[in-house]
Amino acid sequence: MALQFGGAGAAEEPALVGGSFGTADSFPKDFGYGEEEEEAELEGGPGPGGPGGGAGGPGGGAGGADSKPRILLMGLRRSGKSSIQKVVFHKMSPNETLFLESTNKIYKDDISNSSFVNFQIWDFPGQMDFFDPTFDYEMIFRGTGALIYVIDAQDDYMEALTRLHITVSKAYKVNPEMNFEVFIHKVDGLSDDHKIETQRDIHQRANDDLTDAGLEKLHLRFRSTDLFINSLIIQGPFACFSSSNSGIEKAFLFDVVSKIYIATDSSPVDMQSYELCCDMIDVVIDVSCIYGLKEDGTGSAYDKESMAIIKLNNTTVLYLKEVTKFLALVCILREESFERKG
Numbered sequence: 607m608a609l610q611f612g613g614a615g616a617a618e619e620p621a622l623v624g625g626s627f628g629t630a631d632s633f634p635k636d637f638g639y640g641e642e643e644e645e646a647e648l649e650g651g652p653g654p655g656g657p658g659g660g661a662g663g664p665g666g667g668a669g670g671a672d673s674k675p676r677i678l679l680m681g682l683r684r685s686g687k688s689s690i691q692k693v694v695f696h697k698m699s700p701n702e703t704l705f706l707e708s709t710n711k712i713y714k715d716d717i718s719n720s721s722f723v724n725f726q727i728w729d730f731p732g733q734m735d736f737f738d739p740t741f742d743y744e745m746i747f748r749g750t751g752a753l754i755y756v757i758d759a760q761d762d763y764m765e766a767l768t769r770l771h772i773t774v775s776k777a778y779k780v781n782p783e784m785n786f787e788v789f790i791h792k793v794d795g796l797s798d799d800h801k802i803e804t805q806r807d808i809h810q811r812a813n814d815d816l817t818d819a820g821l822e823k824l825h826l827r828f829r830s831t832d833l834f835i836n837s838l839i840i841q842g843p844f845a846c847f848s849s850s851n852s853g854i855e856k857a858f859l860f861d862v863v864s865k866i867y868i869a870t871d872s873s874p875v876d877m878q879s880y881e882l883c884c885d886m887i888d889v890v891i892d893v894s895c896i897y898g899l900k901e902d903g904t905g906s907a908y909d910k911e912s913m914a915i916i917k918l919n920n921t922t923v924l925y926l927k928e929v930t931k932f933l934a935l936v937c938i939l940r941e942e943s944f945e946r947k948g
């Protein structure tokens with residue numbers, strides 16, 4: 607089987623990791639995130655599509671039971687929030703996101719039912735109305751670990767920058783520990799020059815606004831992202847195990863469902879290797895879903911038996927092995943060292 611190496615170019619910062627492309631299917635029910643998308647109790651703001659279509663006020667539901675680490679996805683309407691969430695965590699193909707409907711209330715997605723990584727991601731409707739009394743933003747921000755603000759780089763982004771500033775400054779005042787990420791999104795539609803210029807401009811303006819407001823300590827991290835050319839990547843923060851002398855070129859310990867890597871060896875992470883390993887997981891799970899389940903459809907697509915070796919046409923071998931119910935070790939090896947070690 608000849609697998610192609612991934613996206614057309616690497617994302618600027620390899621820290622950001624992400625979804626894979628390819629298969630349009632969702633995970634089967636027993637493999638996915640279970641009861642996804644608990645909805646917030648209250649409907650969002652005024653009429654559909656109305657400006658400032660307020661976020662649902664989760665009220666008591668926001669804090670209480672939801673003690674898992676929480677990531678918020680915010681940004682103007684149509685900036686691509688739900689698409690990011692669906693592609694990265696639900697195996698939706700980027701093309702399918704064209705048919706996503708606008709979100710009109712907060713979707714809380716629990717990324718923990720079948721995943722090693724425990725957190726919730728809350729996908730917000732286009733615009734939050736901080737003046738809506740039913741929306742208890744203080745409570746939401748207080749329990750939040752990270753806020754991702756998505757800006758559509760193909761659109762006029764002035765309004766987005768204004769909202770970004772309002773949002774992060776309110777969030778920071780409530781919870782100065784929060785991490786702020788700005789996704790300069792949909793950069794697939796921009797030329798390289800335009801992309802760099804847009805990135806620089808957004809960076810500059812957003813930081814100027816913070817300086818003017820005396821919020822220099824509020825740190826925003828910027829990433830250029832898109833779902834169509836580069837895969838979007840979520841951070842694999844722990845580089846801890848070493849593959850030196852093992853004949854392994856690169857090794858990742860993956861959370862299978864989210865494809866977040868929990869650990870990798872000490873060599874630098876390059877996007878091609880990461881994407882190749884993500885593709886390997888997709889191939890294994892897809893084949894297993896089709897041929898690995900029992901005739902009555904029971905059984906699991908990923909279990910103790912899960913193991914696969916794929917030889918590529920460039921003397922490279924991909925190796926995947928189940929480690930725990932949620933984790934897989936995926937390695938890239940040279941063919942000769944694979945044969946030597948057996």
Ligand SMILES: Nc1nc2c(ncn2[C@@H]2O[C@H](COP(=O)(O)OP(=O)(O)OP(=O)(O)O)[C@@H](O)[C@H]2O)c(=O)[nH]1
Nearest residue numbers: 683684685686687688689703704708709732832833
């Ligand atoms: N070109 C391009 N289009 C994208 C990308 N990501 C998402 N889109 C498109 O952007 C449109 C809006 O996406 P959504 O995910 O619904 O946007 P949203 O931010 O959730 O919008 P609301 O729910 O209304 O707030 C869809 O047609 C997507 O296909 C991308 O990386 N590049």
Ligand SMILES: [Mg+2]
Nearest residue numbers: 687688708709
């Ligand atoms: Mg949405």
